[in-house]
Amino acid sequence: MVKATQLSKTYRLPNESIHALKKADFEASAGEFVIVMGPSGAGKTTLLNLLGGLDAPTEGSAAVNGQTWSKNEKERAKMRQETVGFVFQEFHLLPNLTALENVEMPLFFSRKKNGRIAHELLEAVGLEHRKEHRPPEMSGGEMQRTAIARALANRPKVLLADEPTGNLDVRNSMAVFQLFRKLADSQGLAVVAATHNAKLAALADRVVRLRDGVLNEERSPA
Amino acid sequence: MRFFKLSWKNLFRRKTRTALTLAGVAASAAVLVSLLGFNNGYQNALEEDVDRLGYQMLVTAKGCPYEAATMMLSGSADLRYMNAETAQIIMDDPRVDKSMPQLIHASYDPEREATGIYMGVTNAYRELKPWMEFKEGEWLTPGAADEVVLGYEAAELDQRSPGDYILVHGTNETLKVVGIFERSGSQDDAIAFVRMETLQRIFPRLENKLTGIGVKLKELDATSAFEADLYEIPDIQVVTMARVKQTIMGLVSSARILVMSVAAIALIVAAVGVINTILMSVFERTQEIGIMKAMGASKADIFRLIWSETTLICAGGGFIGCAFALAAAQIVESLVRNALSYAPNGPIISITVGLMAACAAGAVLLGMAAGLYPAARAASMRPIEAIRKGT
Numbered sequence: 001m002v003k004a005t006q007l008s009k010t011y012r013l014p015n016e017s018i019h020a021l022k023k024a025d026f027e028a029s030a031g032e033f034v035i036v037m038g039p040s041g042a043g044k045t046t047l048l049n050l051l052g053g054l055d056a057p058t059e060g061s062a063a064v065n066g067q068t069w070s071k072n073e074k075e076r077a078k079m080r081q082e083t084v085g086f087v088f089q090e091f092h093l094l095p096n097l098t099a100l101e102n103v104e105m106p107l108f109f110s111r112k113k114n115g116r117i118a119h120e121l122l123e124a125v126g127l128e129h130r131k132e133h134r135p136p137e138m139s140g141g142e143m144q145r146t147a148i149a150r151a152l153a154n155r156p157k158v159l160l161a162d163e164p165t166g167n168l169d170v171r172n173s174m175a176v177f178q179l180f181r182k183l184a185d186s187q188g189l190a191v192v193a194a195t196h197n198a199k200l201a202a203l204a205d206r207v208v209r210l211r212d213g214v215l216n217e218e219r220s221p222a
Numbered sequence: 223m224r225f226f227k228l229s230w231k232n233l234f235r236r237k238t239r240t241a242l243t244l245a246g247v248a249a250s251a252a253v254l255v256s257l258l259g260f261n262n263g264y265q266n267a268l269e270e271d272v273d274r275l276g277y278q279m280l281v282t283a284k285g286c287p288y289e290a291a292t293m294m295l296s297g298s299a300d301l302r303y304m305n306a307e308t309a310q311i312i313m314d315d316p317r318v319d320k321s322m323p324q325l326i327h328a329s330y331d332p333e334r335e336a337t338g339i340y341m342g343v344t345n346a347y348r349e350l351k352p353w354m355e356f357k358e359g360e361w362l363t364p365g366a367a368d369e370v371v372l373g374y375e376a377a378e379l380d381q382r383s384p385g386d387y388i389l390v391h392g393t394n395e396t397l398k399v400v401g402i403f404e405r406s407g408s409q410d411d412a413i414a415f416v417r418m419e420t421l422q423r424i425f426p427r428l429e430n431k432l433t434g435i436g437v438k439l440k441e442l443d444a445t446s447a448f449e450a451d452l453y454e455i456p457d458i459q460v461v462t463m464a465r466v467k468q469t470i471m472g473l474v475s476s477a478r479i480l481v482m483s484v485a486a487i488a489l490i491v492a493a494v495g496v497i498n499t500i501l502m503s504v505f506e507r508t509q510e511i512g513i514m515k516a517m518g519a520s521k522a523d524i525f526r527l528i529w530s531e532t533t534l535i536c537a538g539g540g541f542i543g544c545a546f547a548l549a550a551a552q553i554v555e556s557l558v559r560n561a562l563s564y565a566p567n568g569p570i571i572s573i574t575v576g577l578m579a580a581c582a583a584g585a586v587l588l589g590m591a592a593g594l595y596p597a598a599r600a601a602s603m604r605p606i607e608a609i610r611k612g613t
Contacts (some may be wrong), residue, residue, distance in 0.1 A: 054516055055606040073604075074520060081518030088609075092513040096235045097228075106517040108224055154518060 001030045001190035002051050002158045006060035009046050009213075020046040023060065024215040026208065028192050030157070033184040035201050036194040038210035044194035045162050047210065051192065052084045052160045065157045081110040085151030085159045087193075089166035091143040093135040099146045100131040106153040121149035125179065141172030148179060159183065161193040165200065177203045229530035236503065240535065243499040247539025247585060248546060250492035255547035255573060255581045256554050257485045261478060263572030265471065271566040277322060277350055277436030278445055279462040281312055281452060303431035304458055311455065312435055317444050322346040322436040325421055325428060326413075331391035338391035339376075341413045342421030342428075350436060354410065359384035359401030362417055370397040371415040374405040388414070395424045492539070493592045500532050500596040511600050512608025525601035532593025533586060540585020544578040 004026040011018040021043045028034045036044050049055040050062050053069040053076045061068050064083045070076055085106075093102045103118040122128045125145040135143050144164060151159055161180070165173035177200045180191045184205075193204075201207045209216050233240045283302035303325075313321040325342035348354075348361055357377075362369045372382060377399070382388060387396045397416060405411055422429045439448060445462055452460050504511070511524055519527075547554075555571045562570075 049606055052516070054609070077515065077518060077520040080516065086513075086516045088513070092509070094510065096231050105514070108228070109514070109517060109519040109523050150517070 001028060001032075002062075002064050002192065003027045004047070004051060004060065004062045007047070007050055007057050007062055008059040009043075009050060009055070010058045019213050021050065021057075021215075022213040024210075024213075026051070026215060028158070028190040028206075030190055031184050031188040032206065033181055033191040033193075033204045034206045034208060035204040036192060036208050036210060037196070037198070037201065038194075039196075042210040043213040043215075044210055046213075047215070048160045048162050048192065048194060051158070052086060053080050054086075081106070081154055083157045085154070085156035087144070087147050087151050087159065087161035087164045089163035091135070091140075091147045091167070093143055093146055093150070095135050098132050098134055099127060099138065099142075099149075102135070102146055103149045103153055106150060110154050112154065117153060118149070121152055122146070124152075125149045139172075140168050141175060144168060144172070144176055145179070148176070152183070156189070158190045158192065161191070163194055163196070165195060165197060173197060173200060225526050225530050226534065229527055229534055232503075232507075232527075232531055233534060239499060239503075243496060243535055244539045244542065246495045247492045247536050247588075248543035250488040251540045251543025251581055251585050252547040252550070253488045253543075254485045254584070255544050255578060256551070256571065257481045258577055258581070259547065259551065259571045259573040260481070260554075260558060262574070262577065263568075264474065264566070264570045266572060267566035267568030267570050268471070268474070270568045277320075277438045277463070278442065279437050279439075279449065279460050280434050281437060281458055281460050282434035284457045284459050303428070303433060304435075306430045306432060308455060308458065309432045309435055312437065312452065315448070315451075317439050317441070317448055318437055319440040320346060320350055320438040322350050323418065323432050324434055324436065325418055325431065326433040327421060327425055327428060329391040329393070329425070334391070336391060339413050340390070340421055341415050342418035343415055344418055347415065350438060351410075354406055355404045357402045357404045359399070361401055362415070363400065366400075367417065367420050367423070368395075368397050369400045369416070369420075371401040371403065372399055373403050373411040373413045373415070375411040376414050377402040390424055393424055489588060492536075493588055496532060496536060496589065496592040497595060499535075500528065500593060501599065503531075504528060504596050504600045507600075508603065508608050511603050512605045512610075515603070515605035515608065521601040524603075525597045528597040528600045529590070529593040532596065533589040536589025536592065537582070537586045540582040540588075543585070544582055548573050548578065 004024055007021055007024045007026070008019070009021040011020060024043075024047060026047070036047060038044050046055070050057050051064070053062070053064070056069070056071065063069065064079065067079065067083070069079065093099075094105070097105070099122060100118050103121055104114055107114050107117060119128065119131065122131050125148055127142060127145055127149070130138060130142055130146075135146070138146065144167075148159075148161075148164075151161075159180070165176055168176065177193070177195075180193060181203045183189045184191045195201070206217070281304075283304040309323055312318070313323070323344060323346070327340045327342070328337050329340065330337045345361075345364075357374065359371070362371060370388060372380075372388075377383075380388060382399050382402070384399050384401060386399045388399060389396055397414075397420070403410070416424075422431075437448075439445060449460050449462055452458065511519075514524065514527075551571045551573055555569065558570060
């Protein structure tokens with residue numbers, strides 16, 4: 001469902017080049033939940049951004065649903081709309097919009113009919129009762145669950161989560177990863193999540209480890 | 223529609239900043255509406271004032287009009303006159319709508335050591351100046367030869383009322399006062415009006431003579447051509463009210479250029495203010511724009527979103543400014559009236575629905591123009607860089 005081939009990213013600075021990702025091969029199929037682990041600066045965010053088409057690789061290629069990311073920003077925006085959902089550590093909800101409006105936002109950009117999709121997604125993450133609340137009135141866990149509902153609004157094929165539990169306590173972290181597990185199982189979503197937390201790795205099908213831009217398979221699907 | 227809703231909500235995130243920007247645009251729009259309203263109103267009121275003279279041109283015998291006026295006032299008998307035949311040619315011209323022959327005579331009374339100014343007129347005077355109202359009495363009775371209507375000041379000077387008699391200066395003739403005009407603020411206030419035939423009977427040497435003719439044309443556009451034709455007739459001169467207007471408007475137009483420059487500067491300041499505010503808000507929301515792009519927003523989506531915000535703020539400011547200008551028109555009117563050396567009688571600030579609509583539309587266009595750069599700037603942000611910059 002999501003595939004990277006010899007994916008490399010080099011950031012060129014005035015005096016040096018930083019190789020954030022070195023010839024990484026990666027794949028996650030439909031219904032698979034893969035966790036990317038590694039210390040800060042190892043290249044986890046770079047990998048997720050490249051897989052989700054937010055950034056362009058220096059070498060190699062990434063594809064979602066069999067389609068390689070185009071260099072054209074307009075086509076990339078369209079492909080992001082149709083295939084990928086993002087979840088961030090900082091939630092990044094719009095503070096002036098209600099939970100429901102935040103979930104509706106991707107539908108607004110894809111011009112899809114909203115209907116009850118946003119309501120159903122909020123219900124699925126257990127937040128139907130908080131739909132009229134704005135982010136400042138919600139807890140960290142609730143905000144992240146709203147952000148997950150938002151990421152699912154356009155019915156993506158792949159869910160990419162960059163340190164989604166970085167700002168959450170243990171209980172909420174576990175709830176978020178259990179939700180990912182459920183989404184992979186019930187909806188056939190390919191979920192790729194980066195985390196520091198080794199305890200959460202047990203919920204995943206596979207764990208890959210990144211160190212200094214090099215990707216290694218650590219554990220085969222359980 | 224949804225874009226406007228999202229933009230609308232965004233404007234409320236920084237209420238004070240939005241309010242101040244709105245106030246800036248509103249102030250500029252109010253200044254613009256007031257200035258354009260003044261531009262319209264002043265010109266109209268001025269034209270109305272000149273039109274109230276009743277005629278568009280005054281045809282007189284050739285000579286310096288100032289000299290003629292001085293001679294009249296000093297009681298000299300050597301005024302220049304035009305003869306009745308010349309007058310008839312002018313009055314019979316098919317382009318003439320109404321004409322008012324007038325014979326002005328200043329008569330000195332050595333015993334009283336006073337000069338009386340008499341104007342011989344026809345009923346055309348009433349037709350051309352219907353707004354001259356009577357304080358007391360009424361107009362000259364048709365056929366009655368020995369009647370006089372006094373201007374406000376002429377009546378005050380001699381303390382006369384309708385029914386009284388006056389002795390014509392320098393003669394033994396008496397005339398019965400039948401009416402006294404209200405004060406008009408014009409030269410007519412000092413004049414005693416009698417029928418043309420009466421004046422010519424009392425002063426036989428004025429027979430067949432006229433001082434001038436006030437002429438009102440059927441078509442205002444024909445003024446220049448008619449004036450040119452009149453100069454074919456020897457020994458007359460023409461003073462057109464259009465020229466009087468032109469002279470006054472010439473003075474006004476230099477002031478107008480100044481006020482329009484002020485309006486233009488106000489608009490530029492407002493536009494720069496709006497660009498600054500929206501750009502600041504775009505920079506503050508860099509990360510948010512990145513997130514929206516990650517959610518599938520295209521360049522065009524982001525452009526529209528920011529552009530709508532700018533347009534909304536300018537449209538809002540425009541409407542508020544127009545409403546404010548309309549509400550404050552009376553105050554501005556009195557301020558301007560005090561500042562002007564010559565203010566016409568009519569309203570000098572004329573704010574019409576059309577003017578307000580034009581200014582509101584102008585504010586929307588200003589918003590659209592001002593929003594181009596911030597919107598393009600936001601749209602061109604690369605998602606990953608936008609997300610990174612915000613962290």
